[in-house]
Amino acid sequence: xxxxxxxxxxxxxxxxxxxGGSLPCLAADIQIITTPELKKWLExxxxxxxxxxxxxxxxxxxxxxxxxxxPTEQMKSSRELPKNTDAPLVFYCLGPx
Amino acid sequence: xxxxxxxDMGYHNIYWYQEGLAGWKKGHNLLESLNFRYAHRKLxxxxxxxxxxxxxxxxxxYLLVDIRDTKSRQKxxxxxxPTEVLPLYRLHTDYEQLPDDKILVIYDIRAKQAPxxxxxxxxxxxxxxxxxxxxxGINAWKNEGLPVKAF
Numbered sequence: 001x002x003x004x005x006x007x008x009x010x011x012x013x014x015x016x017x018x019x020g021g022s023l024p025c026l027a028a029d030i031q032i033i034t035t036p037e038l039k040k041w042l043e044x045x046x047x048x049x050x051x052x053x054x055x056x057x058x059x060x061x062x063x064x065x066x067x068x069x070x071p072t073e074q075m076k077s078s079r080e081l082p083k084n085t086d087a088p089l090v091f092y093c094l095g096p097x
Numbered sequence: 098x099x100x101x102x103x104x105d106m107g108y109h110n111i112y113w114y115q116e117g118l119a120g121w122k123k124g125h126n127l128l129e130s131l132n133f134r135y136a137h138r139k140l141x142x143x144x145x146x147x148x149x150x151x152x153x154x155x156x157x158x159y160l161l162v163d164i165r166d167t168k169s170r171q172k173x174x175x176x177x178x179p180t181e182v183l184p185l186y187r188l189h190t191d192y193e194q195l196p197d198d199k200i201l202v203i204y205d206i207r208a209k210q211a212p213x214x215x216x217x218x219x220x221x222x223x224x225x226x227x228x229x230x231x232x233x234g235i236n237a238w239k240n241e242g243l244p245v246k247a248f
Contacts, residue, residue, distance in 0.1 A: 030100045033112040035124045048112065053099040055185040057217045058210065060131045064121055067129075071186035072099040073166060076106065088110040091100045094209065095117020 033090060041090075042066060048088040049081070064092065140212055141225045143232035144202060146241045152200075153178040160199040164188065164214050165235075167248075169206055173235050174245035176204065185210055188217060197222050204231035204238075 033041075041048055042064075052059050052067045059069035070078045081089070100113045114120075122128065144152075152159045161178050163170065164185040175182075183191060185205070195201060201223065203211045211230035218228055231238065239245060 029104050029109050030111045030113050033114050035114075035116050035120045035126070038114055038121075039124070039126060051099065054210070055213070056189045057185060058213045060189075061213055061216070062118060062128050062130055064118070065127055065129045070099070072102070073184065073186055075099050075102045081103070081106070081108075085107045086110055087108070088112065089100075089103055089108055090112040090114050091103070092114035092117045092121075095115065095119035095121075 038064075038090065048090045051081075051089060051091050053091050053093050058094075067092075138216055138219065140215055141229045143208065143211075144229045145232050146238045146243055149176075149202060149231060149238075150241075150243050156200075158198075158200045160196065160201055162195065162201050162203045162214075164203055164205050164210060170248040173206070173239070174247050176231075176235060176238055177244040177246045185214055188214055192218060192221055195223075197227065199227065201228050202231055203229070204234055206234045207236050208232060208234040 042050070047066065050064060050067045052063050052069045053072045053075075054069075055071055056069050059067070063069070068080055070080055075081075100111050103111050116123075118128075149159070153161075157179075159178070161176055161180040163175060163180055163182045165173075166184055166186075170182070181195060183195065195218075201218070203214050203218075205211045205214075208230060211234065215228060215230055219225075233240075235245070
């Protein structure tokens with residue numbers, strides 16, 4: 001294999017690791033959704049179950065319409081999540097900044 | 098992370114809206130508020146780390162209120178001084194456990210969530226004179242090299 005090709009491969013693998021390493025660690029089953037995608041989905045007939053994961057105090061102040069507040073600490077004991085485990089769930093909090 | 102917990106609970110159609118409220122607002126999308134009346138009210142001046150350090154060692158009226166979650170407490174430790182631990186997710190139900198004869202200093206990680214706690218408490222039995230928050234949270238305190246204790 002030509003030396004330049006080897007160096008390019010090493011560089012690309014390194015770059016991929018660098019980018020991958022800077023992304024938040026997500027379980028394989030969790031997908032990222034963007035603002036336009038979420039907006040469109042919330043306007044559709046079949047809406048996702050939208051969960052705000054911070055506190056009720058913050059939820060009282062500001063939230064995306066149609067959200068339910070389930071603080072992360074209370075997620076596993078909450079009875080508010082849908083019984084159907086096929087139901088689409090979207091989680092959010094304050095976001096960056 | 099909440100979405101990770103949902104995986105553990107057997108859900109398998111899970112999305113993480115990473116941009117969060119900040120991204121939603123940036124796109125000028127509609128927000129709902131149950132407490133709009135106080136959501137934008139004026140806050141008391143935050144207290145600087147060094148000032149708080151001096152007050153904690155000389156004024157027994159000062160009481161720290163740690164509103165972080167357990168994970169952060171374990172990772173970062175607690176500010177050394179008299180402390181009431183009241184995670185923000187329990188504040189709306191348990192705020193009455195906070196004394197009203199002390200000067201309460203609310204703190205979190207970076208002072209991102211403390212303002213919401215302050216606005217909530219100002220609606221209850223607390224006033225500008227007995228309520229403030231730590232500027233920059235425990236991050237700023239630690240950056241000043243001030244003492245923390247293990248949780």
